[in-house]
Amino acid sequence: MRAAEIQDDLAQILVTEEEILAKLDQLAAQVAEDYEGKDLVLVGVLKGAVMVMADFARALPFHAPMDWMAVSSYGASTKSSGVVQIRKDLDTDLNGKHVLIVEDIIDSGLTLSWLLENFGSRGAESIEVLALLRKPEAAKVVIDCKYVGFDIPTDFVVGYGLDYDERYRNLRDVAVLAPHVYS
Ligand code: XMP
Ligand code: MG
Numbered sequence: 001m002r003a004a005e006i007q008d009d010l011a012q013i014l015v016t017e018e019e020i021l022a023k024l025d026q027l028a029a030q031v032a033e034d035y036e037g038k039d040l041v042l043v044g045v046l047k048g049a050v051m052v053m054a055d056f057a058r059a060l061p062f063h064a065p066m067d068w069m070a071v072s073s074y075g076a077s078t079k080s081s082g083v084v085q086i087r088k089d090l091d092t093d094l095n096g097k098h099v100l101i102v103e104d105i106i107d108s109g110l111t112l113s114w115l116l117e118n119f120g121s122r123g124a125e126s127i128e129v130l131a132l133l134r135k136p137e138a139a140k141v142v143i144d145c146k147y148v149g150f151d152i153p154t155d156f157v158v159g160y161g162l163d164y165d166e167r168y169r170n171l172r173d174v175a176v177l178a179p180h181v182y183s
Helices: 003-008 017-034 050-059 110-120
Strands: 010-015 040-046 066-071 086-088 098-106 126-134 147-151 174-177
Touching (some): 003 010, 017 050, 040 110, 066 110, 098 110, 110 126
Parallel strands (some): 040 066, 040 098, 098 126, 126 147
Antiparallel strands (some): 066 086
């Protein structure tokens, strides 16, 4: 796919790379203060959160172990099914740990609500959520997300880790996908 074709698939740039990095710096400063002296584990949700994790973890002034979980999600559709399946489980024992789940986006909230319940049963000392993006109008369940980057409209977005059918993940900005791509 050529650059011009990719541009044609994007309706609008919503959040630029510069805005994302500035926001992650802010959130990292806040997290550093909140977790000072604590045993923090970062848990990224594959694959969408890869970019957020990479930039957020590097913005932190201390090292926190990273672990990854893969759960089934949208595939080639743009709607959440609410059915969550573990594709790859954590390598870390969460017992007694302070867990920060690092997510790309909270849409319906169904995936996270399932994850929070699942992690809750593993004996973590605390569990909080950091999400780069949140779609407040799409919420089907209320998620207590302590660290939010940007609230955005309900349109399907791609870039900065977010994909449509495995495409557009490597875009630096977050953009609204043009409806002609999926309709
Ligand atoms: P829910 O609805 O369970 O969403 O909160 C969970 C996962 O779905 C993906 N998701 C998106 N992916 N553009 C994407 O590329 C979007 O607009 C979008 N909305 C949700 C994402 O992986 C999220 O973690
Ligand atoms: Mg995700």
